[in-house]
Amino acid sequence: MDGEGQTKKFMFVNRKVPYGTVYALESLEVVLISAAFDQDVSLAFVDDGVYQLKDGQSTDGIGMKNFSPTYKALGDYDINKLYVEKESLEERGLSVDDLMELTYEDEDDDWAEKSSIILVSRDELAEVMDQQDVVISS
Amino acid sequence: MKFTILINEGPYQHQASDSAYQFAKAAIAKGHEIFRVFFYNDAVNNATRLAIPPQDDRNITVQWAELAEQNKIDMVVCIAAAQRRGMLDDDEKDRQGKDASNIHPAFRISGLGQLVEGGIQSDRLITFGD
Secondary structure (H helix, E strand, O other): OOOOOOOOEEEEEEOOOOOOOOHHHHHHHHHHHHHHHOOEEEEEEOHHHHHHHEOOOOOOOOOOOOOOHHHHHHHHHOOOOEEEEHHHHHHOOOOHHHEOOOEEEEHHHOOEEEEOEEEEOHHHHHHHHHOOOEEEEO | OEEEEEEOOOOOOOOHHHHHHHHHHHHHHOOOEEEEEEEOHHHHHHHEOOOOOOOOOOOHHHHHHHHHHHHOOEEEEEHHHHHHOOOOOHHHHHHHOOOOOOEOOOOEEEOOHHHHHHHHHOOEEEEEOO
16 A cells, blocks of 8 residues: 555544544544554543543443443554543543553563553653654544 | 645534635645545535535535645545445445435545555645544
């Protein structure tokens, strides 16, 4: 396909709650496709977007598909940089312990299982964002 | 500079598509290239050829179609988002056994890979949406 051989830094920024609008679900669909392009892909979770990673989601009462297990598959797609903004968690009374356990196997470290979640401050995330070639936000 | 434009909102309800159109027109006037316009989320509805806006209002689909024709812009509607929302071209209509299609011929249906490729191939990818 066109663009093969080129590697860019892609960051998908998630700002919205997982249910209520379709943005979170359809953003995740782009993330999964991007894995096929051998790009340097990361995700950021800010504002209400941190709720997308909340552990123990249940959609039984709202007639929507619970797509949160898909985040657990990202490690298998070599997508293992999930930046979560500390301030956004705190503003919502959450901590990293309230989030799903999301891991990947590090091939450079004898396939040791490691967490994909990187807790960053607002300032640190701004720096990481600044290093990206493509930022897709929803 | 080479741009890919991503639009995430439906027509008329939201100004994203209008703003993207104004941006594309201005960029072209300044000698830049629009590599691709990608319609995602509810923005797939921008591609309907069946909309009938009032006569004193703009027709967003026709505006895009004319700009694309004049400047050879590749306008892509996401197939996954389009199928969910009942946006079909003739091929999809036949493949899915539906009784009608509604996508304007200036647009083509393709996959999300076209968005990622747009990001790789272009100098800038610009999002219009909430």
